[in-house]
Amino acid sequence: MPQQDNLSDSNSADSDPSVFFLSGIPGLEAMHxxxxxxxxxxxxxxxLGNCTLLFVIKTEPSLHQPMYYFLAMLAFIDLVLSTTTMPKTLSIFWFNSREISLNACLVQMFFLHSFFDIQSGVLVAMAFDRYVAICNPxxxxxxxxxxxxxxxxxxALTRAVLIAIPLFIFxxxxxxxxxxxISHCYCEHMAVVKLACASTWINSIYGIFTTIFVVGLDLTLITLSYVRILRTVLSVASKEEQLKAFSTCVSHLCAIFMIYTPIFLTSIIHRFGHQVAPHIHILMASFYFVFPPMMNPIVYGVKTKQIRDRVRLLFRGKIF
Structure with a gap:
């Protein structure tokens, strides 16, 4: 019966040019x-983590500082990225709700691509914040x-929108x-492009260009910031002061690692990992939109005393 339902849904999608059909995780349907x-x-x-973080930053006056404003931006972006993909993914797993309109698919892609670019820009801003705090306190x-x-x-918002618009016009x-x-849990750009019955070289080239431009440029700026930070910290005589300066960068470095690493891995697998099973690629790509959003508030919460104390008060019911 499930196979017949899937086949009928697929046929319905094929007959209507405005409807697409998300496969979920091919080969693992029985384990959805x-x-x-x-x-x-x-x-x-x-x-829970990102909503709590936003609430704590808003209500705690001592956190009304540039570093935490950027952290609030990161938390909001994490909420957008996770809520753009997970509700539909879970509806596939739970209710076999696979249909998605072309317009909804394009909107989902627009939010995913533009907010990833905004997130990358915010990480650059946070690196600049650490540079100024350590090198020009x-x-x-x-x-x-x-x-x-x-x-x-x-x-960051303007750059993301200007880059995303041509992608979706194409x-x-x-x-x-x-x-x-669509062989995916959400409307991933290249998975949709592969379904076209016309030349897609413009889409492929522009997609690669935007990834290289955004990630390459932003990682270069972040690296330059940390080179200057490293030179400044190493010039400090006291080891204790060096460790203190480095500790203020740990959370940001963790965020960079968690956000950029999955992008590189999925991009490499998508283009060169032909021996990797499709369900591995789809699981990694889908998990990317919930794992960093889960970890970011935990990492910053653990490293920041003001956030830890405020969260403890919040869950003890003493914050109001």
Whole structure:
């Protein structure tokens, strides 16, 4: 019966050019219910952690500083990325709800690509924040004003939108006259492009260009910031002061590692890992949108005393 339902859904998608059909995890359909347990658990923790982090930053005056404003941006972005993918993914696992309209698919892709680019820009801003705090501490308050922080956030948003718009103009013009079955849990760009029955070289080249441009540029800027930070910290005579300076960067470095590493791995597997089973690639790509959002508030919560204390008060019911 499940196979007949899947086949009828697929045929329905193929007959209607405005409807697509998400496969979930090919080859593991029988395990969808079990797979949903870790996904749902991590998603729940991500929602709780990031909402708590936003609430704590908003209500704690001592956290109204540039570093925590950037952290609030990161938490909001994590919420958007996880809620853009997980509800539909879980509906596939739980209810076999696989259909998605072309417009909904494009909207989902737009949010995923644009908010990843914004997230990357925020990581650059956080690296600049650490650079100023360690290398120019006396000018920290005058350099990173609220106005400058707002402009940095707006610049990251503008860049992301300008880069994302052509991606979807190119995709929207493609004809989909063959299968409408997307081999994924969400509308991943290349998985949709592969369904087109026309030349897709522009889409492929532009997708690679945007990834290299955004990730390459941002990682270069982050690296330059940390080279300057490293030179400044190593010039400090006291080992204790060196460790203290480095400890203020640990959370940001963890965030960089958690966000960029899965992108590189999935990109390499997608283009060169032909021997890797499709379900491995799909599991990794799907888990990316909930694992970093779950870990970021935990990492920053553990490393930041003000956040830890405020969260303890919150869960003891003494914050109001």
């Amino acid at each position: 219910l079990w797979i949903s347990i870790p996904f749902c658990s991590v998603f729940t923790v991500a929602l 006396l000018r920290y308050a005058t350099i990173l004003t609220n106005s400058v922080i707002a402009k940095m956030g707006l610049a 995709l929207r013009r493609l004809p989909f006259c063959q299968s409408h079955v």
